[in-house]
Amino acid sequence: MAQGTYVEASFERDTNYIEDRITVAGDGEHEWPVEAGRYRLVVARACPWANRAIIVRRLLGLEDVLSMGICGPTHDSDSWTFDLDPGGVDPVLGIPRIKDAYEKRFPGYPRGITVPCVVDVPTGEVVTNGFAQLTLDLSTQWREHHRDGAPDLYPEALREEMDELMRFVYTEVNNGVYRCGFAGTQEAYDAAYERLWVALDRLEERLADRRYLMGESITEADVRLFTTLARFDAVYHGHFKCNRQKLTEMPVLWAYARDLFQTPGFGDTTDFVHVKSHYYEVHRDINPTGVVPAGPDLSGWAEPHGREDLGGRPFGDGTPPGPPPEGERVPTAHNPHVGPDGLVRV
Template sequence: MAPDENDAADDKPTYTEKGKAFDRDMSYIPDRITKVVDGAPRRPEHGPVEGELWPVEPGRYRLVAAKACPWANRSIIVRRLLGLEDVISLGMPGPTHDKRSWTFDLDPDGKDPVLGIERLQEAYLARFPDYPKGITVPAVVEVATGQVVTNDFPWITHDLFSEWRDHHRPGAPDLWPDDVREEMEAVMQRIFTEVNNGVYRCGFAGSQEAYDDAYDRLWTAMDWLEERLADRRFLMGDTVTEADVRLFTTLARFDAVYHGHFKCNRNKLSEMPVLWAYARDLFQMPGFGETIDFDQIKAHYYVVHTDINPTGIVPKGPDADAWLTPHGREVLGGEPIQPW
């Protein structure tokens, strides 16, 4: 079993024969944008420095992030929560793409209005003419040169918080609290391997055995989250952190896509009282629900993944209005994101 070629531009499946489990290619452009100290970008306090360092500079970069993609959706949420809209512009490709690239088919004349390109691929090739990997979102592009800077999605959101602090809005949330950072990284790692990526390991499994293993691991983690969130409003306690952002983008897609399309069907998210209430709580906060477009999400998965859904038929449900129903999480206290 081989993945459809279209997936090369998004989720990068790397199984190549029947019987293989889904293996996400996590090698991205390792460059990072960091705070300028003494006239040069400094070495970041956390994480690897395997590529080039680029300076934080308002107006220099454009974040390209499709609403349809959960990994890109993270960066849209974090940019919004931190109030970086006037500092880093946002380009949004449409929900579907071909085997070559995400395209700006939602923009007038099918071109990004700032970069002037039809395909995100053009920004990758402008810097790496022989770029060998999939064209993924999110990607940060230097506006003046039209060249991609990085597509390393975990570090993009991390650095929007840690390196762009001088440009955050007043009252921006502390998405990486120092006092829980070590525990939070462990929580996020489990969420990534078992949930964020776990739904893909179910959907792209190349054998019954691989699927069964992925399914069991996913639901073990979902049950763990249901228990963890029973007596705390957010994953790390009373405030929203990056961990909540990373979990939310998967939960927002669960019933609309992953439950059926990826065969993650032990039960729906809406049938898990705690996780469903938690997801609605976040959805109804500024910066979260406003970034979700269920029509784009469904169009992406059901149209692009032709190996899983060869008819290309996009389901009409579920009813998105359910996300606006009362969640009752206020009784747990905490400090939700307030309008600004």
């Protein structure tokens, strides 16, 4: 398996994505109509950007209207692959590599083959891989198909503040760990390290007196921060050298992360085996041996967090989602806190 290279003198993420959207109107040159059963969300549980989409889809109850294909945790320099499926072929799209859907629409597609992405099932063509807008559209454009009791993850009254906060979380934390991990010079690493910890300290302070980032209920901002925190001790602390402290040594963020982990939709979509396999096996220019570490100890994720003392209602006026579909459940062997019903046991 030919692996790509990731280390750069100073890491800059390629942010040129396919920015098409699936909308209620669906009548623009780059807009597609919302339609139950037409599209397939393609993800990898290892990927933090894809994990966002998995969580949002589950919280909103879109499983029956937007199917999901799951790639394996590792990929080569060419594409993510459906090696978890029988015969290594996605059962709905009928392809072994998600690159095939990109090439179907854009022959010779020159950019990275990324997840999450959405594929138009009738044509087999990729629609979008613009992960930031994708989840917001699931909240705002797919409302007709939300489950009863679905939370409002992008409240209109909070959007201006949320958008600013989510930009901060993305640039300083979600992407900040990558700036550390892929830094190719000491100078670039030192700058990235300092920038990351300034941001984490700021979030530790923000969450000291509020249960969630925007106040009393979970929003998309929490989803975006959680996927980085869930991977922090498992990969970012060691593999990406983000090692001033472990998450477990930051009292507020650790309690906040446990609170979310124990909330349906978060911990039950977290696959620690896939996470570690991806980072340690794929990034061979950082970890040449491909050896995956046995730790860390995951038992702490189920410990009481005490965040309920801050009040709030996780789902606002809504309700928790039910168990995930059987075919989408994280194996207990990959997350010891997931029970046979697919929910986190506390």
